Amino acid sequence: MAKKLEATKAPVCLGRVPDVTPLLMLGLPKGSLEESTKNLFAKAGWKITTSSRSYKPSIDDPELDGRFIRAQEVSRYVEHGFFDCGLTGYDWIKENESDVIEVCDLIYSKASVQKSRWVLCVPESSPIKSAEDLAGKRVATELVGTVKRYFAEKKVNALVEFSWGATEVKVPDLVDAIVDITETGSSLRANKLRIIDTLLYTNTKLIANKASWANPAKRKKIETIAMLLVGALEAQSKVGLKMNAPKAALDKITKAMPSLRNPTISPLSSPDWVALETIIDESVAREIIPQLKALGAEGIVEYPLNKVVY
Numbered sequence: 001m002a003k004k005l006e007a008t009k010a011p012v013c014l015g016r017v018p019d020v021t022p023l024l025m026l027g028l029p030k031g032s033l034e035e036s037t038k039n040l041f042a043k044a045g046w047k048i049t050t051s052s053r054s055y056k057p058s059i060d061d062p063e064l065d066g067r068f069i070r071a072q073e074v075s076r077y078v079e080h081g082f083f084d085c086g087l088t089g090y091d092w093i094k095e096n097e098s099d100v101i102e103v104c105d106l107i108y109s110k111a112s113v114q115k116s117r118w119v120l121c122v123p124e125s126s127p128i129k130s131a132e133d134l135a136g137k138r139v140a141t142e143l144v145g146t147v148k149r150y151f152a153e154k155k156v157n158a159l160v161e162f163s164w165g166a167t168e169v170k171v172p173d174l175v176d177a178i179v180d181i182t183e184t185g186s187s188l189r190a191n192k193l194r195i196i197d198t199l200l201y202t203n204t205k206l207i208a209n210k211a212s213w214a215n216p217a218k219r220k221k222i223e224t225i226a227m228l229l230v231g232a233l234e235a236q237s238k239v240g241l242k243m244n245a246p247k248a249a250l251d252k253i254t255k256a257m258p259s260l261r262n263p264t265i266s267p268l269s270s271p272d273w274v275a276l277e278t279i280i281d282e283s284v285a286r287e288i289i290p291q292l293k294a295l296g297a298e299g300i301v302e303y304p305l306n307k308v309v310y
Contacts, residue, residue, distance in 0.1 A: 089205070
């Protein structure tokens with residue numbers, strides 16, 4: 001990755017974060033990811049609150065301070081040391097060519113828990129079938145640097161221009177093709193666009209400044225944040241399950257019960273009964289609970305989870 005940014009991209013006189021309390025300065029994504037990021041941190045154990053127009057959040061941890069800024073800018077400020085760590089998309093790390101530590105993947109968005117992708121699109125009626133057909137044509141995108149590198153690798157001389165938003169409505173009147181981000185493709189289909197190539201898969205990542213990562217105290221705190229954020233995401237698709245079961249049916253019940261590990265089995269006051277507890281995928285709970293009931297389990301309780309740490 002490039003060690004330096006172009007002069008037009010460099011932040012202005014940000015300085016270094018001093019090694020005093022608060023221990024870490026966080027870069028948090030403003031905009032579409034803001035609420036889902038705050039909710040994720042809440043499940044991980046940190047309450048982040050903001051006023052309606054404030055970029056400076058309040059965090060219930062004296063070791064943490066932070067700012068909400070556009071996700072497009074987070075990796076630059078992490079690289080230059082204003083933030084010790086931050087959350088941003090892999091796409092913007094690549095676009096900015098930021099030299100940072102990628103600590104962990106955090107696959108979430110405002111609407112889903114799947115990766116997004118940047119795709120090259122043309123109108124359904126366009127004769128263009130491949131990137132090579134766009135030689136001399138105009139392409140609009142927010143991801144200008146990445147798209148220019150894409151066409152350069154293919155030795156295609158396309159005209160790539162920056163789009164300020166609503167990119168999908170610019171074809172065919174203003175441009176010949178676009179590169180836009182999508183999760184399901186529904187918006188592209190609604191605008192009668194056809195995907196001809198995928199440039200990049202992306203998801204949110206926790207990233208760290210290299211100097212901060214080399215600081216043992218900061219690294220330990222960043223790793224703790226990573227562990228609990230990943231644990232909170234893992235818990236979103238799982239539930240806890242506990243029940244009482246007759247010992248006579250225990251083998252059949254444990255064989256029918258999926259779990260992360262073997263279920264926890266505890267004695268009850270009745271020698272003929274035991275208590276079982278496990279964690280399962282939420283999607284299978286509706287199938288497994290009737291089976292467990294039919295096998296003799298009683299007092300079955302399903303409950304939500306905040307974190308699952310492996």
